[in-house]
Amino acid sequence: MKSDTGSNIQNVKASNRILALKHIAIHKGMSRIELARITGLSKMTAVNIVNELLAADLITETDTLSSITTSGRKPVSLTLSPNSPCICGILIKRELIQIILSDLGCNIFYQEEFHYKELSSSDELLSMIENLYRRCSASTDRRILAIGISCLGPLDTSRGLILDPPLFYGIKNLPIVSIIEEMTGLPVFLVHDATAGAFSEKLLGIGRNITNFVYLHIINGIGAGLVLNNALYDGDTGQSGEIEHTCIDFHGPACSCGSHGCLGLYTGIDHLRARIQELSVIYPGSPLSMLPFPEWRDIITAGNHRDPLALTVLEEFCSYIAYALTSTLSLLNLSTVIVGYSSDNDGDIIEELLSYKLNTHVMSAKYQPITVTHSSFKGNAPLIGSVAIIADKVFSKLLPLKELENTSSL
Template identity: 25%
Template sequence: MQYAVGIDIGGTKVAIALVNEQGKIVSEDKLPTDLTIAPTEMIERIIASVNQQLDEQVLSDSDLIGIGIGAPGPLNSKEGLITSPPNLKNWRNIPIVEQFKSHFTVPIRLENDANAAALAERWLGAAQATNDFVYLTISTGIGAGIYVNGQLVTGLRGNAGDFGHTVINPSYGECVCGQHGCLEHIASGTAIARKGSQLAGKSLSTVEVIEAYQQDDPILKPFVQDVFRTIGIACVTLINTFDPEKIVLGGGVTKVGHVLFKEVEEYVKTFALNPASRATEIVPAKLDQNAGVIGAAALILQG
């Protein structure tokens, strides 16, 4: 049996898993992302977790075929650098691959986290046997993994698919990236909680805003409907640009379920430019919270 390590680095936590060649998680660990320490120290904690899991499974790094790392962009996958992710504010030009290579002799591969999750969905999830699809994750932030003609589109440095910073409606104000009206600034979980709290006049979580929508709150219902419409706009933009067979929606915001998918499907059926594209499938991701680590391992196992 062959094994790979998958590592999914996020703004609040890091998931680390040992994954076999069938895509089964053999062991896993989660660490809080500590932004009060140097990135190199945080990476050492991740490396220690990898070694601990290998020890527990009575394996050594010689039993691995590689280590895959999914991380938020911007990054430089060619040079193995995490360059400037907004949710990891002190991670600037961090040579994470080089640091891992000082501990392990196996191949190490770094990729954008949305790209890694797209690999997982194609391998074991909602996009199996699909050569043209887009995986759109809507969570704390928004990103896309794009598959065209059976290949993952990565771009020059690995940042293709940073779709959350596509401008949708400048009237929504300034995004963390400096532009006005980015998709992520309107429709991410962070954005829903922020704007919903402003409208309600009290602090609300994303879940609480969605619950108020489901209870026909007269203030928050129109707002959430506009968020769903914005996600529809994003999907039409992706369809018009890449002509995919399907769009896979993942991330915490999509857990609202049928009502979101219904609104997005209706928007696509109405506004996709090519009449044939109006039937593009809009489907939920299947791997949920495991997509990141399985996708990171897939960088090695399916690469």
């Protein structure tokens, strides 16, 4: 909804500065002329803003552009200053915590991770995060603006709570935002991991020029993030994206959510391993038949090599997802699906199978084919999203940059 209030000249100038900073952060190595072109600002205004951002040490000049202009002057490119403020991002998974530091362009310059098998309590989780954060913050002299936490759901992002993720060691209603804020003294924002994935695609990835799409994270649980009308859709309380609890068989087994036959009951790695074991009798020569505990990577790699057993299992897997996703795509009239999962090879069997099924099942596909494409960040979109969500708050002026507060007026 548009604001009912007007903008005074100072607001316009502040908006122009932050817009310029956003483009310099995201499009690395931009010249002043390119900045003026992409922002629509006059060259004089762009030059003045660049001078202000240089004076605030938010950006710096490099002469990495190789060409010489027609005037004979060597063009310089603009990039974020190595002294500019940075962002901390944390990704919480069932058996892994990752922490990163990035600049405002979401370029990571510090990364650490900690693997664990189980948690005795929420205190153990918080202690791990505190230790990781202490090492992370001690590694840099840059000011950390805020912390973005990308976490498995369900969450209540409006109240900063991890609600009760299944198989998450009994952790329930953990007010992680207020605890980490008190621990660090920084603003903290919580986001569903799949929603964070969608956001990283929108700000930095292949979703940048796509108005509406769904991001689907499919490994170790299935989550969906929605971008509608160029904006992240997070739901009333931040619990959107729980596609695992879409019913695909109302006669199916009971689910912990209270429903029956939910998608997540059919797409876990244990379910796929059981199917591989059953099918090994039919396909004894499959490389998957030789493995006692095939991992996702093994299954996808075998599928990309057109192994019949892997293809059968993945065809079922994608059928389940397509049943659940068809409802969402039809309801919202979406025609782009971005799929995130780790993959070391260039195969696209998941995208191929999903594309076929969705284009067969979704009514609107007769008029606008459904495009299914692999994530720009492979399996890392939820991690990148943890910092992208903070960068966007800066670029949207929801998180003020004190470095810009004392800049002179244009």
